[in-house]
Amino acid sequence: MKQALLLIAMALMSANGVAAEEPIQPVERPKHLDAGKVELGKQLFFDARLSKSGWISCNSCHNLSRGGTDNLVSSIGHGWAQGPINAPTVLNSSYNVAQFWDGRAADLKAQAGGPIANPGEMASTHELAVKVLQTIPGYVQEFEKVYGKGPVTIDHATDAIAEFERTLVTPDSRFDKWLKGDKNAINAQELAGYQLFKITGCVGCHNGPAVGGGTLQRMGSFNPYDTSNPSLGVAGISGQSIDRFRFKVPILRNIELTAPYFHDGAAKTLEAAVDTMVWVQLNRHFTPAGRDKVVAFLKTLTGKQPDFPLPQLPPSGPDTPAPQPFDSK
């Protein structure tokens, strides 16, 4: 019975032109999103008033003009604080099994509240952020429209941000076109790179629609990964030595846009990242030609980037707390 269902499913997928046996599936546009939440969340994502300084927004480090990252080794936070870890892309992050490199947030909504209140990031508090939003007449109106009468809450604010983030998928990459049956969408080298990506075992962790994000894995499962970055991964939460360097598998969608790579941002190029990964995770080396094929494949994963008008933010009201960029320096 199970097998029969599977066969039917495969037949259906095949009918849609999707290569059913492939370990990577096309990115799909989300359905059933709340348009009001998305619009509100989009504004909040771009609004630096959620930070203490009034200068850092979600988009500062998860820049939607740059693959959803800041392209820095590690991010800059309040007072020019040096962040501890490379900012992961927000693109396709709704596919992640959990959020943050160590998976400590269960979902996008739980994640969104973190940086706002992190002293080394946006350095606000949930109380202050809510007070700011509550005193901006344009937001009060929008929150009421979306969540009904009542005070603005951090729960609603992060809910709206998460709903906006669900829209940040990047469909229609050349690879997805190939998956859906357009055999000319990628060239022979790129296809050879994909075959190599599969038979080498990269696909063991980097699979599913996001080509990663589905599991937490040890960085250096075969050979030790050498880094000066002190992040412990899941061990920082569990305290278990077995979880040392266990990180969420990064999403490889749009990977050509999101250098530098790894949790420590140590790999400056895709070539360097691929060379390191096959050694520490798979205990082998690619030839330069083989590595170039894999890199060529990875570049076919760049999909349609966020495409919406630059958000316009409502002005502060007379009672909106003034930003405090310099008081703690």
Next chain:
Amino acid sequence: MKQALLLIAMALMSANGVAAEEPIQPVERPKHLDAGKVELGKQLFFDARLSKSGWISCNSCHNLSRGGTDNLVSSIGHGWAQGPINAPTVLNSSYNVAQFWDGRAADLKAQAGGPIANPGEMASTHELAVKVLQTIPGYVQEFEKVYGKGPVTIDHATDAIAEFERTLVTPDSRFDKWLKGDKNAINAQELAGYQLFKITGCVGCHNGPAVGGGTLQRMGSFNPYDTSNPSLGVAGISGQSIDRFRFKVPILRNIELTAPYFHDGAAKTLEAAVDTMVWVQLNRHFTPAGRDKVVAFLKTLTGKQPDFPLPQLPPSGPDTPAPQPFDSK
């Protein structure tokens, strides 16, 4: 002859529904811009790789989601440097007689090069900025399309940014609709505020399409302006004591979006700004009711904000110099 031409001009304007005798003219969309330069300049305006840190773009302080300003007392620069002066709006800045508060840049192109190389702002150099652009394949292609074969230059980069900035006008405000003949576009209080704005003499400096920006004037022409901000205005360039506190008259278009006000960012609200200005510039006080009318009028000057898709930036190449956010700290 001259008078005859003037009469014809006035007749033409009247035919267009424009109140020809008014000291403020509607904002008009620019014509004859180079679309290629505009697109390239738009990307550069949003590209933080023009800064040493890779984190500060033109849009960081002239935020097009927030009236073309950062809504801070003074801006944040490289290493969290505290800026010396309030960031003026970039909206409608093509109408300015000169750029910067002290008018030290003749035009938008000359201005654009300043912050890139200012150690307290973007902290790059023109040489480094060019090297960055020159090693980003997507930009090399675009520069060649727009400026022809040859190396990328800072001259071309600032030319493109300036061309983009010329698009940043904000037409179709309620006040402009009124100017063009829609008598219901503003209400009785707003109209009364405009009359007061004229008869009090505000309009002596705040006139023209941008409602300011046309001249450099002394802040405190009647009564001294008290501030702890050390900026000298034009005197900082000329060394002449007569130029002390001579600043470019701020543009009042979209003024409800660009708090706080004045070169020192000391006025938190429009009400406070109006109260101060009528005293120091015009040696009088408004009644609270009169001031509220003027504020109501000022809020009719908010026009159509920038409306374009969030720019997408080309990825760095293998030889692009890495950003250096932390090396000088």
